Amino acid sequence: MISRGQRILFWTLLVSSVLMAVVLLRMRERAMDRLLASAETMPLNPPAGRPVQSVTMMMANDMDGSVQPATQNLALPVDANARAHVILQHLITNYARPNSKHPIATNKGVNEIFFMTLPLEPNQVVPGTVAVVDLSTSFVDAHPSGIEPETLTLLSIIGTLHANFPQISEVRFLVDGQQRDTLAGHADLTRVYLASDAPGVKHL
Amino acid sequence: MHWIEGGRQAGGCLAIGFLLAPLASTLASAQSPSNAPPPAPPAVVRAAPRFAVVIDAAHGGADSGARLSDHLLEKDLVLTLSVRLRSMLSAHGIYVVTTRESDGAIPALNRAEAANHVGAAACITLHATTSGSGIHLFTASLTPIPMTRFLPWETAQGAYAEQSLRLSSEVDSAMTHAEIPVTLGRTALQPLDSFTCPAVVVEISPLSGTAHVTALSDPGYQDRIVAALAAAVEQWQRDWRQQP
DSSP: OOOOOHHHHHHHHHHHHHHHHHHHHHHHHHHHHHHHHHTTTTTOOTTTTTOOEEEEEEEETTTTEEEEEEEEEEEESSSHHHHHHHHHHHHHHHHSTTSSSSSOOOOEEEEEEEEEEOOOOOOOOOOOOEEEEEEEEHHHHHOOSSHHHHHHHHHHHHHHHHHHHHEEEEEEEETBBBOOSSSSSSBBBBSSSGGGGGGGGOOO | OEEESSSHHHHHHHHHHHHHHHHHHHHHHSSSSSSSOOOHHHHHHOOOOOEEEEEEEEOTTTOOOBBOOSBBBBBHHHHHHHHHHHHHHHHOOEEEESSSSSOOOOOHHHHHHHHHHTSSSSSEEEEEEESSEEEEEEEEEOOOOOOOEEEEGGGGGGGHHHHHHHHHHHHHHHHTTOOOOEEEEEETTGGGOOOOSSSEEEEOOOOOSOOOOTTOHHHHHHHHHHHHHHHHHHHHHHHHHHHO
């Protein structure tokens, strides 16, 4: 004979279990929605409350082999590394758009950017800075193969960094944290590129 | 760091000849009777340097380069153009060395070694892409360095920067004469940076006109490119002979 109290306890526990299962399922769905929403808004959302700044993008053009400056307004973070990341990510997003003059079919381009201060040379007043650009494998895999498109991409990245961070003197490239021989079979990624090689308007 | 001997190959042979001449003379005098007059030193004959051209068809083997269309790979197109250009230049009596004659993988190091061993008057690397229009003509983006007997392997082409620009100008003129648009540029590319010869990279892309696009597979377009390259090399040969 089961007492009335035990029956009440059993049904209470059963109802609680069902309710907890429903709540957990709902929380899982919400987490999935948040994850998908963050993926769709890649590369980065502008930081809330930050003032919009004017930045110079050095845009490549495959048809005439040129890299021309274009101004865009972006809300940028304070940290220099994060700011460079946002700028380059927007540069690559521009290339992924329809009717791009330098098409690259991917939005995910740059994993991270690191700035490192170089040791002061004897005749230097201000130490140089090297920027290490870590490209993503998906960007490299989606990049068109050819000397011209690959060289233009590198010049565009170097030129954009130099235009917005004049203290950068050298640029090095990695792919997913590793050194790689070429961008897409041609342009050399093992060498150090001088920022002075990418003036304001650079023709190939 | 690796180093490579700069200058024309004939110069190296001449230097070895000068080094060996006294040794040969000493050996000869030891074998001859003491009263015999000393033999005249061997005359050093300065052979006219041979005009040689290196054609480097890029990629090969597993490295197929760019996919130009569903049925055309970059490695196959540049090999075809290389063979046709070699035939055309050979028919005009020009000595040609190719770095690749079949669909095999040739490392950049071996390509540069083969080209530098020839002591070529011109090195032409062939590439192809689907981006852009016409011909993309590249020289090395290295900082010019003075010509010395030994050059650093990774930047040897820097000693030939001026000559490479003149060769590039010759190819540019020939392409313009053939009504093929040219985009000039500088790039960081292997094995170009290690070539010890005037060197250019010719990257071929489809011809975008106002009405239609001429594909890379078009035989007529390929003929024009090969003929223009051959004309540029012949003009370069005439200029090269006038150089001191």
